[in-house]
Amino acid sequence: MRRYESVWVVNGDLPDEEVKSAIDKFSRIISSQGGTVVGVEEWGRRKLSFKIKATTRGFYVLADFAGTPETVKELERNYRIDDRIIRFLTTKKSDKVNLEALQAEIAAKAKAAAPPPEPEVAAVAESAEAPVAVVAPEEPAAEAKED
Numbered sequence: 001m002r003r004y005e006s007v008w009v010v011n012g013d014l015p016d017e018e019v020k021s022a023i024d025k026f027s028r029i030i031s032s033q034g035g036t037v038v039g040v041e042e043w044g045r046r047k048l049s050f051k052i053k054a055t056t057r058g059f060y061v062l063a064d065f066a067g068t069p070e071t072v073k074e075l076e077r078n079y080r081i082d083d084r085i086i087r088f089l090t091t092k093k094s095d096k097v098n099l100e101a102l103q104a105e106i107a108a109k110a111k112a113a114a115p116p117p118e119p120e121v122a123a124v125a126e127s128a129e130a131p132v133a134v135v136a137p138e139e140p141a142a143e144a145k146e147d
Helices: 016-032 069-081 099-113
Strands: 002-011 036-052 055-067 085-094
Touching: 002 016, 002 036, 002 069, 016 036, 016 055, 016 069, 036 099, 055 069, 055 085, 069 085
Parallel strands: none
Antiparallel strands: 002 055, 002 085, 036 055
């Protein structure tokens, strides 16, 4: 297995649900071809520097994954036939992948992405019989004025 990064641009005029379905589709393609998705970053909608297929905005997505060259071929084949994708680029990051280190990296990213646990709130028991202390505010001391 090798390590790859793939960046693709989804047509920015599409609704968010359509963009999410495209991201899910390509993540499933990587997994179905025996690859391992390390992470998917959604960079969001941005203005393109020039028109591509009569579009001026695009939704950028980065996928970091490990797979074989056949995985990349299938992924890029699907980029080409999907009308929602207006550009893509896949680069090889490394030739060899240590699967144990890869699993540790995935676990670390999942742990970092998880929301922090909610702090426990101590329950306060209220009772009608509990005494209530009322403290009166202190009055300033009267100073004698000498003429």
